[in-house]
Amino acid sequence: MYNAQMIKLGSERSVIREIFEYGNARAAQIGRENVFDFSIGNPNVPAPESVTQELKRLIDEMPPEKLHGYTSAAGLAEVRSAVADYLVRTFGAPMRSDLIYMTCGAAASLIISFSALAEEGDEFVVVAPYFPEYAVFIRAAGGIVRTAYAGEDFHLDMASLDAAIGPRTKAVVINSPNNPSGAVYSAEELSALADLLRRKSAERGAPVFLISDEPYRELVYDCDVPYVANFYDDTIICYSFSKSLSLPGERIGYVAVSARCKDAEQLFAAVCGAGRFHGFVCAPALFQRVIAANLGKSSDVAVYRGNRDILYAGLTRAGFSCVMPEGAFYLFMRAPGGDAAAFCERAKRYELLLVPSDSFGVEGYVRISYCVSRETIERSLPAFAALAKEYFRR
Amino acid sequence: MYNAQMIKLGSERSVIREIFEYGNARAAQIGRENVFDFSIGNPNVPAPESVTQELKRLIDEMPPEKLHGYTSAAGLAEVRSAVADYLVRTFGAPMRSDLIYMTCGAAASLIISFSALAEEGDEFVVVAPYFPEYAVFIRAAGGIVRTAYAGEDFHLDMASLDAAIGPRTKAVVINSPNNPSGAVYSAEELSALADLLRRKSAERGAPVFLISDEPYRELVYDCDVPYVANFYDDTIICYSFSKSLSLPGERIGYVAVSARCKDAEQLFAAVCGAGRFHGFVCAPALFQRVIAANLGKSSDVAVYRGNRDILYAGLTRAGFSCVMPEGAFYLFMRAPGGDAAAFCERAKRYELLLVPSDSFGVEGYVRISYCVSRETIERSLPAFAALAKEYFRR
Numbered sequence: 058m059y060n061a062q063m064i065k066l067g068s069e070r071s072v073i074r075e076i077f078e079y080g081n082a083r084a085a086q087i088g089r090e091n092v093f094d095f096s097i098g099n100p101n102v103p104a105p106e107s108v109t110q111e112l113k114r115l116i117d118e119m120p121p122e123k124l125h126g127y128t129s130a131a132g133l134a135e136v137r138s139a140v141a142d143y144l145v146r147t148f149g150a151p152m153r154s155d156l157i158y159m160t161c162g163a164a165a166s167l168i169i170s171f172s173a174l175a176e177e178g179d180e181f182v183v184v185a186p187y188f189p190e191y192a193v194f195i196r197a198a199g200g201i202v203r204t205a206y207a208g209e210d211f212h213l214d215m216a217s218l219d220a221a222i223g224p225r226t227k228a229v230v231i232n233s234p235n236n237p238s239g240a241v242y243s244a245e246e247l248s249a250l251a252d253l254l255r256r257k258s259a260e261r262g263a264p265v266f267l268i269s270d271e272p273y274r275e276l277v278y279d280c281d282v283p284y285v286a287n288f289y290d291d292t293i294i295c296y297s298f299s300k301s302l303s304l305p306g307e308r309i310g311y312v313a314v315s316a317r318c319k320d321a322e323q324l325f326a327a328v329c330g331a332g333r334f335h336g337f338v339c340a341p342a343l344f345q346r347v348i349a350a351n352l353g354k355s356s357d358v359a360v361y362r363g364n365r366d367i368l369y370a371g372l373t374r375a376g377f378s379c380v381m382p383e384g385a386f387y388l389f390m391r392a393p394g395g396d397a398a399a400f401c402e403r404a405k406r407y408e409l410l411l412v413p414s415d416s417f418g419v420e421g422y423v424r425i426s427y428c429v430s431r432e433t434i435e436r437s438l439p440a441f442a443a444l445a446k447e448y449f450r451r
Numbered sequence: 452m453y454n455a456q457m458i459k460l461g462s463e464r465s466v467i468r469e470i471f472e473y474g475n476a477r478a479a480q481i482g483r484e485n486v487f488d489f490s491i492g493n494p495n496v497p498a499p500e501s502v503t504q505e506l507k508r509l510i511d512e513m514p515p516e517k518l519h520g521y522t523s524a525a526g527l528a529e530v531r532s533a534v535a536d537y538l539v540r541t542f543g544a545p546m547r548s549d550l551i552y553m554t555c556g557a558a559a560s561l562i563i564s565f566s567a568l569a570e571e572g573d574e575f576v577v578v579a580p581y582f583p584e585y586a587v588f589i590r591a592a593g594g595i596v597r598t599a600y601a602g603e604d605f606h607l608d609m610a611s612l613d614a615a616i617g618p619r620t621k622a623v624v625i626n627s628p629n630n631p632s633g634a635v636y637s638a639e640e641l642s643a644l645a646d647l648l649r650r651k652s653a654e655r656g657a658p659v660f661l662i663s664d665e666p667y668r669e670l671v672y673d674c675d676v677p678y679v680a681n682f683y684d685d686t687i688i689c690y691s692f693s694k695s696l697s698l699p700g701e702r703i704g705y706v707a708v709s710a711r712c713k714d715a716e717q718l719f720a721a722v723c724g725a726g727r728f729h730g731f732v733c734a735p736a737l738f739q740r741v742i743a744a745n746l747g748k749s750s751d752v753a754v755y756r757g758n759r760d761i762l763y764a765g766l767t768r769a770g771f772s773c774v775m776p777e778g779a780f781y782l783f784m785r786a787p788g789g790d791a792a793a794f795c796e797r798a799k800r801y802e803l804l805l806v807p808s809d810s811f812g813v814e815g816y817v818r819i820s821y822c823v824s825r826e827t828i829e830r831s832l833p834a835f836a837a838l839a840k841e842y843f844r845r
Contacts, residue, residue, distance in 0.1 A: 058570075058657060058658070058713065058714065058717075059567055059568060059570075059714075059717055059718050059720075059721040060566060060567055060568065060569055060570055060721055060724075060725070061570075062724070062728070063566055063567050063720075063721040063722075063724035063725045063728060064717060064720050064721045064724055065724065066723075066724030066725075066727050066728055067719075067720035067721055067722065067723030067724025067725070067726075067727065068720045068723075068724070097521075099520050099521050100516060100520070101516055102516065103514060103515040103516045104515040104516070104519055108515070109510060109515055112510055113507070113510060116503060116506055116507060116510075120497060121497040121498040121502070121503055121697065122494060122495055122496065122497045122498070122697055124700075125498055125697060125698045125699070125700050125701050126493050126494070126697075126699060126700050127491075127493050127699045127700050128700055161555055161702065161730075161731070161735075162732060164730040164731070164732045165730045165731075167730065168729065168730035169730070172454060172457055173453055173454055173457050174453060174454065175454055176452075176453075176454055176455075190727075193727065193728065194730060197728045197729065197730070263452060264452070303515065303516055303519060303520075304519045305519070305520060305521045305732075306518075306519050306520050306521050306522055306733060306735065306736025306737070307519050307735050307736055307737060308555065308702075308732065308733070308734075308735050319452065320452065320453075323452075323453055323458060324453050325461075326453075326457075326458050326461040326462045327453040327454055327457040327458045327461055328457075328461065329460075329461030329462075330454075330456070330457035330458055330459065330460030330461025330462070331454070331457045331460075331461070332461075333460050333461065333584075333587065334456070334457060334460055334587065334591045335562065335591065335729045335730060336555075336558040336559045336561065336562035336563070336588060336591070336729060337555070337558070337559075338556060338558045338699075338702065339700060339702070340702075341555075341700065341701050341702050341735050341738075342700025342701055343700070343701060343737075344735075
């Protein structure tokens with residue numbers, strides 16, 4: 058009687074959500090401070106003070122009927138200009154205000170981009186491990202999901218990408234800094250990727266687009282994050298302010314179509330159409346204005362860096378095998394024994410809540426979200442050490 | 452190379468948007484005060500002071516990382532409870548907090564509801580004149596649009612509905628107070644509609660659902676707006692705070708699945724799935740909290756009532772034929788001569804910007820949005836009178 062696909066999407070328990078709810082129930086039993094919940098990517102560092110100040114200023118100074126009124130579907134002209142100017146000024150990026158489309162966050166940016174591109178039978182290549190909703194949104198846009206695999210260090214594996222990209226590949230999706238691995242792709246590997254995509258586009262006789270999902274761009278610790286659209290012409294940037302400004306609940310981001318895309322104006326028209334198709338009338342008006350005054354700012358990254366350093370040191374000291382994350386706030390660790398679900402169940406006995414890797418498209422790992430308080434990290438280390446002993450003693 | 456449907460949706464000039472942009476260009480030439488722009492349904496009455504106060508209180512009192520953090524996909528538990536409690540308390544409605552799904556506004560409420568219901572080959576009946584995006588969203592959900600027609604007074608015509616509802620009809624969409632006519636459906640006609648839908652459901656052997664789109668519920672002048680879900684069990688309410696609280700840019704509303712719907716929990720799961728499918732992660736967090744403290748409030752309706760009275764009196768005095776709107780802030784007037792597009796072109800010579808009715812699914816009318824300043828209305832009346840003389844002198 059109801060749409061079966063929607064019932065399935067709405068009913069299937071999100072693994073992450075399930076663990077999060079278990080954590081809440083457990084906290085009620087034994088106290089919040091005794092549960093080490095590493096399940097959710099909800100920033101614990103507050104938005105920069107300048108965000109709060111701009112919110113207050115706008116509310117004080119603008120008439121409410123202007124401040125909260127409809128904006129154009131693509132966003133306020135002055136906000137789109139500010140975004141394009143920032144990208145040009147900061148990265149020398151091939152961006153123009155008339156090719157910026159403000160969105161209700163990263164999920165909207167992604168589904169709008171997939172929908173704008175997807176034609177019957179088109180394939181989209183994702184790089185495992187990957188954000189699970191990529192698959193949902195690609196299918197929602199009518200596309201087919203194809204999987205390439207990252208290397209052991211979670212960086213791009215050109216051979217795997219080469220094998221995954223075929224004549225029906227419309228786009229490749231990358232995410233750097235990466236959820237769930239924390240990998241940040243270097244200029245060298247982006248150049249190699251661009252070379253591969255140019256070759257594949259020539260073979261195909263039509264562009265293979267590059268969709269760069271960049272909500273963690275500002276959350277990086279030891280390296281630069283090269284600007285993807287400077288490496289490859291047919292690029293769409295999907296951005297969100299959820300993580301950089303700690304505003305995930307406010308749903309604000311953008312799609313930037315590179316001015317170097319083939320028929321960029323037509324692609325932008327398709328982006329606008331996809332926004333309309335999915336029922337996004339405009340991005341939230343108040344937060345469009347707030348982000349325009351906070352471009353390039355970020356929450357205090359030093360907090361996440363400190364969390365990462367303490368967590369990584371504690372885990373490796375305990376004997377776990379993990380790759381040092383270069384950005385974002387996730388650590389993707391090998392599950393000793395290879396069975397991620399079993400390892401997560403065992404970790405629960407120590408009140409450690411981790412996410413098994415299966416929904417990210419790979420087996421045998423766990424994701425640890427370290428956007429939690431420093432105290433939680435410090436207090437969790439003895440629990441990780443005790444858990445390690447169970448495995449490495451055998 | 453790009454999705455043709457999306458390019459079409461993104462490229463086709465919205466008639467309303469085109470007139471609005473013409474108005475802006477004309478205002479630059481002859482002064483804003485000399486252009487009488489009745490094209491857009493953007494509330495000109497500010498949000499109630501209590502909205503601004505609650506915004507300030509939340510920003511002052513809540514830690515930003517809590518205030519702006521992710522909410523559950525269906526919304527904050529306390530907000531869903533507040534909405535359900537309000538609906539039960541105010542209307543005695545069959546609503547429960549676990550069947551309330553907070554959305555990014557009316558468009559999101561609609562596409563989510565259509566997507567939750569639509570199965571292969573399902574038809575959705577709209578009542579012309581109707582909000583043009585209904586057709587976009589029904590098709591986006593995979594449904595087929597069928598049209599019934601309102602009577603001369605813009606109220607429901609049971610014979611037309613009877614003819615439009617067939618064995619593949621999944622739902623009927625109503626909108627009261629109505630855009631573009633201002634009609635408010637009475638308890639008697641809702642009872643008659645419910646009788647018809649029960650008969651059709653029995654014939655079909657499955658419910659014909661009633662989708663009630665209610666963004667103008669609080670904007671009503673001389674009558675009550677009966678609560679639709681009290682008349683018919685299989686009802687989904689699509690609500691938005693855009694018009695009642697003058698917050699159209701902030702994208703906040705809800706879907707309320709009546710607890711009396713057949714398999715209401717399964718329908719709600721499909722609603723959740725449809726929200727996920729279309730990339731709505733959660734409704735904006737700050738405004739979820741703001742509306743919870745402002746349920747039942749509205750912008751100053753007296754302003755719109757005054758506008759309506761002056762406009763209606765002026766238009767009828769000039770000789771135009773129109774039905775007195777009972778709610779919303781639109782007046783749907785017969786275009787003298789019957790050619791709406793030609794009439795709108797002629798009106799432009801008097802700097803009167805009106806929307807022809809064709810995109811609302813009927814011919815021979817114009818929509819006049821009177822959510823403008825009182826001065827605009829008063830200064831426009833001589834222009835309307837002069838325009839009338841052109842037609843009625845002949």
